[in-house]
Amino acid sequence: IQMGEAFSSLFLDKELLAKVPPPEAATVFERFSELMPPGETGSIIAQNLAEHLVASDIFARADELFQYQLDQKLTGPAAFVTATRLAAIRLIDRRPDEALAAIDQASGILQGLPAKERVPSRYEELAMLRSSAYAQKGRSDQALDILRELEKTPEVNRLRADIAWKASYWDDAAEAIHDVILDEKISLTRPLEKKHSDLILQYVVALNLANDRIRLANARERYTQAMNQTDKARIFEVITRPRQSAVLADRATLESIVSEVDMFSDFLESYKEAAKVPE
Helix, strand or coil: CHHHHHHHHHHHCCCCCCCHHHHHHHHHHHHHHHHHHCCHHHHHHHHHHHHHHHHHHHHHHHHHHHHHHHHHHCHHHHHHHHHHEEEEEEEHHHHHHHHHHHHHHHHHHHCCCCCHHCHHCCCHHHHHHHHHHHHCCCCCHHHHHHHHHHCCCHHHHHHHHHHHHCCCCHHHHHHHHHHHHHHCCCCCCCCCCCHHHHHHHHHHHHHCCCCCCHHHHHHHHHHHHHHCCCCCCCHHHHHHHHHHHHHHHHHHHHHHHHHCCCCCCCHHHHHHCCCCCCC
Protein backbone atom coordinates (compact mmCIF):
# COMPACT_ATOMS: atom_id res chain seq x y z
CA ILE A 1 0.00 0.00 0.00
CA GLN A 2 2.83 2.40 0.90
CA MET A 3 4.50 1.83 -2.50
CA GLY A 4 1.23 2.60 -4.27
CA GLU A 5 0.72 5.77 -2.26
CA ALA A 6 4.27 6.91 -2.94
CA PHE A 7 3.83 6.24 -6.67
CA SER A 8 0.59 8.21 -6.83
CA SER A 9 1.95 11.06 -4.69
CA LEU A 10 4.91 11.55 -7.00
CA PHE A 11 2.80 11.98 -10.12
CA LEU A 12 -0.19 13.75 -8.59
CA ASP A 13 1.88 16.47 -6.88
CA LYS A 14 3.10 18.67 -9.76
CA GLU A 15 5.56 20.54 -7.54
CA LEU A 16 7.13 17.26 -6.43
CA LEU A 17 7.14 15.90 -9.98
CA ALA A 18 8.88 19.03 -11.26
CA LYS A 19 11.88 18.20 -9.04
CA VAL A 20 12.39 14.83 -10.77
CA PRO A 21 14.28 14.85 -14.10
CA PRO A 22 11.80 13.80 -16.82
CA PRO A 23 13.76 10.71 -17.99
CA GLU A 24 13.89 9.43 -14.41
CA ALA A 25 10.18 10.11 -13.94
CA ALA A 26 9.41 8.13 -17.09
CA THR A 27 11.59 5.26 -15.87
CA VAL A 28 9.78 5.17 -12.51
CA PHE A 29 6.42 5.23 -14.30
CA GLU A 30 7.34 2.31 -16.55
CA ARG A 31 9.07 0.21 -13.87
CA PHE A 32 6.20 0.49 -11.41
CA SER A 33 3.29 0.70 -13.84
CA GLU A 34 1.45 -2.04 -11.92
CA LEU A 35 0.99 0.53 -9.15
CA MET A 36 -1.04 2.81 -11.42
CA PRO A 37 -4.45 3.40 -9.81
CA PRO A 38 -7.54 2.84 -11.97
CA GLY A 39 -10.03 5.38 -13.24
CA GLU A 40 -9.71 9.14 -13.17
CA THR A 41 -6.71 9.18 -10.82
CA GLY A 42 -4.73 7.04 -13.24
CA SER A 43 -5.65 9.37 -16.08
CA ILE A 44 -4.42 12.40 -14.13
CA ILE A 45 -1.13 10.65 -13.37
CA ALA A 46 -0.52 9.85 -17.04
CA GLN A 47 -1.49 13.38 -18.02
CA ASN A 48 0.86 14.97 -15.49
CA LEU A 49 3.77 12.83 -16.63
CA ALA A 50 3.06 13.65 -20.28
CA GLU A 51 3.09 17.38 -19.53
CA HIS A 52 6.35 16.97 -17.58
CA LEU A 53 7.95 15.25 -20.56
CA VAL A 54 6.70 17.85 -23.04
CA ALA A 55 8.23 20.67 -21.00
CA SER A 56 11.63 19.01 -21.53
CA ASP A 57 11.13 18.23 -25.24
CA ILE A 58 10.76 14.49 -24.67
CA PHE A 59 8.04 14.24 -27.25
CA ALA A 60 7.93 10.57 -28.28
CA ARG A 61 7.05 9.23 -24.82
CA ALA A 62 4.61 12.09 -24.18
CA ASP A 63 2.99 11.33 -27.54
CA GLU A 64 2.40 7.72 -26.46
CA LEU A 65 0.83 8.79 -23.18
CA PHE A 66 -1.46 11.37 -24.80
CA GLN A 67 -2.53 8.96 -27.55
CA TYR A 68 -3.25 6.20 -25.01
CA GLN A 69 -5.38 8.61 -22.99
CA LEU A 70 -7.32 9.53 -26.11
CA ASP A 71 -7.85 5.97 -27.24
CA GLN A 72 -8.67 4.41 -23.88
CA LYS A 73 -9.58 6.96 -21.26
CA LEU A 74 -10.73 10.45 -22.15
CA THR A 75 -14.02 11.73 -23.50
CA GLY A 76 -15.69 15.11 -23.93
CA PRO A 77 -13.85 18.43 -23.61
CA ALA A 78 -10.84 16.77 -21.94
CA ALA A 79 -10.37 14.58 -25.01
CA PHE A 80 -10.55 17.60 -27.31
CA VAL A 81 -7.91 19.52 -25.32
CA THR A 82 -5.61 16.50 -25.26
CA ALA A 83 -5.99 15.90 -29.00
CA THR A 84 -5.11 19.52 -29.80
CA ARG A 85 -2.09 19.36 -27.50
CA LEU A 86 -1.01 16.14 -29.18
CA ALA A 87 -1.28 17.83 -32.59
CA ALA A 88 0.82 20.78 -31.42
CA ILE A 89 3.48 18.51 -29.90
CA ARG A 90 3.78 16.66 -33.19
CA LEU A 91 4.16 19.97 -35.01
CA ILE A 92 6.89 21.10 -32.60
CA ASP A 93 8.55 17.75 -33.31
CA ARG A 94 8.22 18.41 -37.09
CA ARG A 95 5.80 15.54 -37.80
CA PRO A 96 3.04 17.29 -39.78
CA ASP A 97 1.33 14.17 -41.15
CA GLU A 98 0.88 12.72 -37.67
CA ALA A 99 -0.21 16.15 -36.46
CA LEU A 100 -2.93 16.22 -39.11
CA ALA A 101 -4.17 12.84 -37.85
CA ALA A 102 -4.48 14.30 -34.34
CA ILE A 103 -6.22 17.40 -35.72
CA ASP A 104 -8.73 15.19 -37.52
CA GLN A 105 -9.29 13.27 -34.28
CA ALA A 106 -9.82 16.53 -32.39
CA SER A 107 -12.24 17.74 -35.06
CA GLY A 108 -14.29 14.55 -34.73
CA ILE A 109 -14.37 14.94 -30.95
CA LEU A 110 -15.47 18.56 -31.29
CA GLN A 111 -18.36 17.64 -33.56
CA GLY A 112 -19.61 15.22 -30.91
CA LEU A 113 -19.59 17.76 -28.07
CA PRO A 114 -22.72 19.57 -26.88
CA ALA A 115 -23.50 22.83 -28.69
CA LYS A 116 -22.32 24.94 -25.75
CA GLU A 117 -18.85 23.37 -26.06
CA ARG A 118 -18.53 23.97 -29.81
CA VAL A 119 -17.35 27.55 -29.39
CA PRO A 120 -15.71 29.49 -32.26
CA SER A 121 -12.33 29.65 -30.50
CA ARG A 122 -12.01 25.87 -30.69
CA TYR A 123 -12.65 25.83 -34.43
CA GLU A 124 -10.12 28.65 -34.82
CA GLU A 125 -7.54 26.69 -32.83
CA LEU A 126 -7.96 23.66 -35.09
CA ALA A 127 -7.72 25.85 -38.19
CA MET A 128 -4.47 27.40 -36.98
CA LEU A 129 -2.98 24.00 -36.18
CA ARG A 130 -4.02 22.67 -39.58
CA SER A 131 -2.53 25.72 -41.26
CA SER A 132 0.75 25.14 -39.41
CA ALA A 133 0.78 21.50 -40.51
CA TYR A 134 0.26 22.41 -44.16
CA ALA A 135 3.05 24.98 -43.90
CA GLN A 136 5.43 22.36 -42.54
CA LYS A 137 4.53 20.13 -45.48
CA GLY A 138 5.47 22.93 -47.88
CA ARG A 139 1.85 23.69 -48.77
CA SER A 140 2.07 27.37 -47.85
CA ASP A 141 -0.70 28.48 -50.23
CA GLN A 142 -3.22 26.18 -48.55
CA ALA A 143 -1.93 27.21 -45.14
CA LEU A 144 -2.52 30.89 -45.88
CA ASP A 145 -5.90 30.20 -47.50
CA ILE A 146 -7.07 28.68 -44.20
CA LEU A 147 -5.95 31.74 -42.25
CA ARG A 148 -7.61 34.16 -44.65
CA GLU A 149 -10.96 32.66 -43.65
CA LEU A 150 -10.38 33.53 -39.99
CA GLU A 151 -10.85 36.79 -38.14
CA LYS A 152 -7.61 38.80 -38.03
CA THR A 153 -6.82 38.25 -34.37
CA PRO A 154 -3.27 38.92 -33.10
CA GLU A 155 -2.60 35.17 -33.01
CA VAL A 156 -3.81 34.67 -36.57
CA ASN A 157 -1.82 37.67 -37.80
CA ARG A 158 1.38 36.34 -36.25
CA LEU A 159 0.90 32.93 -37.80
CA ARG A 160 0.16 34.53 -41.20
CA ALA A 161 3.38 36.51 -40.91
CA ASP A 162 5.40 33.47 -39.91
CA ILE A 163 4.14 31.27 -42.75
CA ALA A 164 4.44 33.96 -45.42
CA TRP A 165 7.94 34.92 -44.21
CA LYS A 166 9.22 31.33 -44.27
CA ALA A 167 7.68 30.78 -47.72
CA SER A 168 9.30 33.99 -49.05
CA TYR A 169 5.88 35.40 -49.96
CA TRP A 170 7.08 38.93 -49.29
CA ASP A 171 3.90 40.84 -50.22
CA ASP A 172 1.86 38.61 -47.88
CA ALA A 173 4.55 38.78 -45.20
CA ALA A 174 4.66 42.59 -45.31
CA GLU A 175 0.88 42.84 -45.03
CA ALA A 176 0.73 40.40 -42.13
CA ILE A 177 3.66 41.98 -40.25
CA HIS A 178 2.00 45.38 -40.66
CA ASP A 179 -1.12 43.91 -39.04
CA VAL A 180 1.05 42.61 -36.18
CA ILE A 181 2.57 46.08 -35.76
CA LEU A 182 -0.93 47.53 -35.49
CA ASP A 183 -1.86 44.84 -32.96
CA GLU A 184 1.16 45.80 -30.85
CA LYS A 185 0.07 49.48 -30.71
CA ILE A 186 3.70 50.58 -30.88
CA SER A 187 4.34 54.06 -29.48
CA LEU A 188 6.81 56.17 -31.46
CA THR A 189 7.01 58.80 -28.74
CA ARG A 190 8.95 56.50 -26.37
CA PRO A 191 12.07 54.37 -26.88
CA LEU A 192 11.20 51.21 -28.77
CA GLU A 193 11.26 47.86 -27.03
CA LYS A 194 13.61 45.39 -28.68
CA LYS A 195 10.74 43.20 -29.88
CA HIS A 196 9.22 46.25 -31.58
CA SER A 197 12.41 47.40 -33.28
CA ASP A 198 12.90 43.82 -34.50
CA LEU A 199 9.34 43.79 -35.82
CA ILE A 200 9.76 47.07 -37.70
CA LEU A 201 13.02 45.80 -39.17
CA GLN A 202 11.30 42.61 -40.37
CA TYR A 203 8.55 44.74 -41.90
CA VAL A 204 10.94 46.82 -43.99
CA VAL A 205 12.88 43.69 -45.02
CA ALA A 206 9.65 42.21 -46.37
CA LEU A 207 8.78 45.46 -48.17
CA ASN A 208 12.25 45.64 -49.71
CA LEU A 209 12.14 42.04 -50.93
CA ALA A 210 8.62 42.63 -52.26
CA ASN A 211 10.05 45.61 -54.17
CA ASP A 212 7.31 47.81 -52.70
CA ARG A 213 9.23 51.06 -52.93
CA ILE A 214 6.29 53.32 -52.04
CA ARG A 215 5.42 51.60 -48.77
CA LEU A 216 9.13 51.23 -48.00
CA ALA A 217 9.58 55.00 -48.37
CA ASN A 218 6.55 55.57 -46.14
CA ALA A 219 7.98 53.21 -43.52
CA ARG A 220 11.33 55.00 -43.69
CA GLU A 221 9.65 58.33 -43.04
CA ARG A 222 7.46 56.97 -40.25
CA TYR A 223 10.00 54.92 -38.29
CA THR A 224 13.45 56.49 -38.89
CA GLN A 225 13.41 58.74 -35.86
CA ALA A 226 12.41 55.93 -33.51
CA MET A 227 14.76 53.38 -35.09
CA ASN A 228 17.68 55.85 -34.87
CA GLN A 229 17.53 55.39 -31.09
CA THR A 230 18.09 51.62 -31.37
CA ASP A 231 20.97 49.32 -32.27
CA LYS A 232 19.15 48.59 -35.55
CA ALA A 233 19.57 52.15 -36.85
CA ARG A 234 22.28 51.43 -39.42
CA ILE A 235 20.62 48.29 -40.79
CA PHE A 236 17.27 50.08 -41.00
CA GLU A 237 18.87 52.92 -42.95
CA VAL A 238 20.53 50.52 -45.41
CA ILE A 239 17.36 48.53 -46.02
CA THR A 240 15.09 51.55 -46.52
CA ARG A 241 17.39 53.88 -48.48
CA PRO A 242 16.21 54.93 -51.96
CA ARG A 243 17.13 52.55 -54.76
CA GLN A 244 19.58 54.93 -56.39
CA SER A 245 21.68 54.87 -53.24
CA ALA A 246 21.59 51.11 -52.80
CA VAL A 247 24.80 49.11 -52.63
CA LEU A 248 25.46 45.52 -53.58
CA ALA A 249 25.77 44.53 -49.93
CA ASP A 250 22.09 45.28 -49.37
CA ARG A 251 20.95 41.91 -50.71
CA ALA A 252 23.40 40.06 -48.51
CA THR A 253 22.18 42.05 -45.51
CA LEU A 254 18.58 41.17 -46.27
CA GLU A 255 19.33 37.49 -46.78
CA SER A 256 21.25 37.39 -43.53
CA ILE A 257 18.29 38.82 -41.61
CA VAL A 258 15.86 36.43 -43.29
CA SER A 259 17.99 33.40 -42.47
CA GLU A 260 18.46 34.39 -38.83
CA VAL A 261 14.91 35.38 -37.94
CA ASP A 262 12.56 32.89 -36.33
CA MET A 263 9.65 35.22 -36.25
CA PHE A 264 6.71 33.96 -34.27
CA SER A 265 7.39 30.55 -32.76
CA ASP A 266 5.28 31.35 -29.71
CA PHE A 267 2.08 29.90 -31.23
CA LEU A 268 3.34 26.33 -30.95
CA GLU A 269 5.69 26.91 -28.04
CA SER A 270 2.74 27.94 -25.87
CA TYR A 271 1.52 24.36 -26.05
CA LYS A 272 4.60 23.24 -24.13
CA GLU A 273 3.37 25.05 -21.05
CA ALA A 274 1.73 22.59 -18.73
CA ALA A 275 -2.03 23.01 -18.47
CA LYS A 276 -4.55 20.93 -16.63
CA VAL A 277 -6.98 19.24 -18.96
CA PRO A 278 -10.55 20.17 -18.00
CA GLU A 279 -12.68 17.41 -16.59
